[in-house]
Amino acid sequence: MSQEAQSFEPFASEAAYIHLNERMVDRVLRRIGSVQTIRLLDVAAGTGLLTSIAYERAKEAGVRLLSTLLDLDLPALKQARKDATADDAEYIFGSADHLPLKQKFDAVIFANGLHLLDEDAKVQALQETWRVLRPGGVFAMNTTFYEGAYPEESKPFYSRWMRRAIVEINRRLPQRSKSEKVQAMEWLPAIGYKELIAKAGFKVLEMRERRVLLSQAAVRAICAYKEFAKGALHATDEDANDASQALQAMVQQTFRDLKMKYLPRNWLEIVAVKA
16 A cells, blocks of 8 residues: 655554664663663654653653653654653754754654754754753764665665666656755765764764665565655655655555565664764
């Protein structure tokens, strides 16, 4: 079944995405160490997956988690109020590059969202993160939209998939106008993210690239991410749903042609500290 292009949330419910974020949260909590209470800022929180993971982990350790979930997607925040498993949580409509916050946090997590900001906004968001973190506080981010996301063995899949999807969207919209490449597709290399974080004043403790195996369902789910669909097929906002559906329609056949069960993809993860 095709999903309309809206947000990253359809993919965020996939087991592969949940697992890699569990591992990132575990590293953050270990870096914070033995405390009774953790104040967490969950940036680009969506429907609250990272807060839910952190809450369950903290609960197991007998630690109280006070989470602030921030996002520019108001419907997602409203859904987070229902979905997030957190006893003490605050939900704020706001932007990462202008945090409407004065309190200090023990940790800030920015999951698969920093790539959406333009260059200046990335710098500003990291400066804002630095401002609201306490000394010794931990910052963690990950993204699958960076140079290096595609392992070499995955490139034949993407090449064939995109060719077919272009044919399909042109069949659906023969008079469509191509847009400029959207920000989600303007990827930085891993070292670029590391340098941005270091320039903001953080000490980078860990940088790793995690290999994830995506099922057909997971690949179709990522197609429902509006910015991915637009960037992959150079579609306009008006054509985003058609781009998403064209991509989804070609997933199964491409897997079959290449006799693949899973599509490998890399996630970049960086953990840093406010020295």
